[in-house]
């Protein structure tokens with residue numbers, strides 16, 4: 001291991017962060033905007049550390065990638081419910097043989113991973129991440145784009161008009177109350193996901209566009225918390241974590257790029273923006289640090305793959321023998 005530099009340590013803790021970041025994380029750990037209720041052993045000591053295969057089976061068993069359909073209340077009572085896809089995303093898409101999940105991390109810059117990423121049957125990208133001008137490093141294929149409600153609502157992303165969003169399948173999500181009660185969420189979304197969804201659908205009626213069931217956020221959150229030794233932020237997981245689990249339910253093999261930083265690790269936030277902040281990689285609002293611990297423990301590839309290519313290998317749920 002001597003020639004190999006440091007790769008992500010699966011016991012990363014907020015105590016290993018710098019003073020400023022530690023404070024930010026602690027503040028979020030103390031806040032409970034979404035009404036998280038701790039159940040069971042809930043992380044804090046006592047719970048045995050599960051192996052990678054055990055964690056994978058737990059995830060497969062306890063997490064369901066569901067999307068909103070027109071029959072669900074309160075949407076079924078609203079005229080625009082017919083704009084929602086009638087079937088689940090998981091019954092409309094895949095199964096794919098191999099999939100790439102492209103984090104938007106700054107360490108993708110100068111990676112030369114574009115060809116490798118595009119060689120996958122399906123490629124998932126996030127939010128406003130572009131391919132034009134960055135093909136060498138991130139490829140050009142986009143099968144699915146997972147977007148958060150903040151991107152959908154903000155003026156600078158021009159969500160309704162930018163061509164960035166008009167190819168591939170769109171999937172949107174918004175931080176919901178921990179109860180995942182659809183009516184409570186509908187009345188109190190973080191950003192106006194539903195008005196933006198209706199507007200987008202009217203402008204692009206033929207593009208497939210799903211909304212994640214908010215249960216998924218908190219099911220994944222619970223898997224993270226139950227397997228960590230300290231309290232994590234009581235906020236939903238990052239788009240990166242949601243997208244990784246989404247692809248695990250559609251694909252036989254999932255390669256996640258630069259979620260666990262390679263030797264190119266940098267404070268550059270996104271590969272497509274000149275903005276530097278370590279919180280993009282380590283998390284502030286999202287329990288990103290702990291998401292990365294979990295992914296490191298589930299990784300079936302080598303540390304060298306992480307170090308040189310920023311690449312993690314995860315099995316699809318279908319392929320798992322639990």
Ligand code: C5P
Pocket residue numbers: 102103104105106126127128238239240241258259260268269270280281282
């Ligand atoms: O910033 P954004 O959410 O659009 O990025 C997509 C995902 O990529 C994040 O949710 C996070 O999981 C991952 N990411 C990362 N390190 C960065 C930037 C993004 O792990 N520096």
